[in-house]
Amino acid sequence: MTYQVAVAGASGYAGGEVLRLLADHPQLDVVAAGAHSNAGEYITAVHPHLTSYGSRRFTPTSPEAFAGADLVIMTLPHGQSAALAAQLPADQKIVDLGADHRLEDAAAWEAYYPGPHAGTWTYGLPELPGQREAVAAATRVAATGCYAVAAILGLRPLLDAGIAAADDVVVVAASGTSGAGNAPKKHLLATEIMGSMSAYKVGAHQHVPEVKQASGATSLSMTPLLAPMPRGIIATVTAKPTADATAADVRAALAKAYDGEPFVQVLREGQWPATASTYGTNVALLQGTVDKDSGRIVVTSAIDNLGKGAAGQVVQCANLMLGLPETAGLTVNGVAP
Structure with missing residues (x-):
């Protein structure tokens, strides 16, 4: 089975890496690559290495652009994810790479980040005891900082x-x-x-x-x-x-x-x-x-x-949330020299 995925913040480095991984994922298709100032531009104008997206353009970062997605991956700056998430359907699965929903303690958030604490989602580090099962059962997951x-x-x-x-x-x-x-x-x-x-x-x-x-x-x-x-x-x-x-x-x-x-x-x-x-x-x-x-x-x-510090981590979590093999679309083999 193939699932449709939207990416918010797709014009950044982490968003571009998510697009690269999804391009070769056997069961995830990108239906929207959201950007703000780059909306309407060709994806390859920002990410020239992503040649398989040659005919694709960035969409606006909006609930309407993401409406048909089974899962939304957010790679937005800290403090920007919560507002977008609040506009999406409660049953739409989300993996957020930003810090907005990682911390359980509101006081800790306020000590290190501007703005109010947006609440806590399931923490997205599957290798921690019990977290793999928690991520698989979750609708909203806060991926780990790098x-x-x-x-x-x-x-x-x-x-x-x-x-x-x-x-x-x-x-x-x-x-x-x-x-x-x-x-x-x-x-x-x-x-x-x-x-x-x-x-x-x-x-x-x-x-x-x-x-x-x-x-x-x-x-x-x-x-x-x-x-x-x-x-x-x-x-x-x-x-x-x-x-x-x-x-x-x-x-x-x-x-x-x-x-x-x-x-x-x-x-x-x-x-x-x-x-x-x-x-x-x-x-x-x-x-x-x-x-x-x-x-x-x-x-x-x-x-x-x-x-592992960004795009790979969110794809790993997305796989678990959608019931796919955890390793799908990911590799442990690097590139050298």
């Missing part, structure tokens, strides 16, 4: 296994520039980022409450870095152990948590994640150890911020 995916997948198994302290977690993560969207900004010019890395939103990144909510951490310090690469995230998560822990204990906790998971791979001992290995995929690569000097647990994870 940094949050990398951090949560590395941290949650440590806390579930009881080998790491929830009140002493540090995350340092670097993202490619596509994570900042495609709006023209001076700090994203090639002359500003080539040969340079920089920290931003230090001590106040909006994914902190999401990571805490989904992982069980109670105190989290997060430092995001902008890396001179177009896509990818590599995150290093460190935590104080609750007792003497070995590298084998860390690896065992990760292996137990993700045994049989199609999109999370714990690498062989001695092999460490690299962003290039994840390009174009929906895979998360993990490795863990214990720091020889401090004794802190260290887990490194790598994802494609536009894949």
Whole structure:
């Protein structure tokens, strides 16, 4: 059976990646690719790499344009999804990549985002305990933030296994520039980022409450870095152990948590994640150890911020919501060199 899907925010990087994945999906057809300022333009004028959409144009981002869709994927900026969702039929399935409906705590939302809290939807990270079934049963799903995916997948198994302290977690993560969207900004010019890395939103990144909510951490310090690469995230998560822990204990906790998971791979001992290995995929690569000097647990994870951190994640959730094979239209094999 084939289902019809509409994409809101299809002119952005994440929206374009959703269109790319859906173009080759065996059971999902794009019936509308919504955009605001680009409405009416050919899709290939914005996404020239999507040649299979050569005759297609962007539609307005409106309830009327999405009326015939079985499922709507939203890749709009934070704070814009809730208004559109409120105009769609209550029984129309939605996966929202924005942050509007991720947080359970209204106070946490108000501390990190402008505007009122729009409520809470089912959290869209299927690899968490119980979430696969919850996503499959849901009509409205809030997909995970890109940094949050990398951090949560590395941290949650440590806390579930009881080998790491929830009140002493540090995350340092670097993202490619596509994570900042495609709006023209001076700090994203090639002359500003080539040969340079920089920290931003230090001590106040909006994914902190999401990571805490989904992982069980109670105190989290997060430092995001902008890396001179177009896509990818590599995150290093460190935590104080609750007792003497070995590298084998860390690896065992990760292996137990993700045994049989199609999109999370714990690498062989001695092999460490690299962003290039994840390009174009929906895979998360993990490795863990214990720091020889401090004794802190260290887990490194790598994802494609536009894949497992965005478009791949929403397609994975859409598959579950529509009763399709979870892996349909998605790959764990990257592109090299």
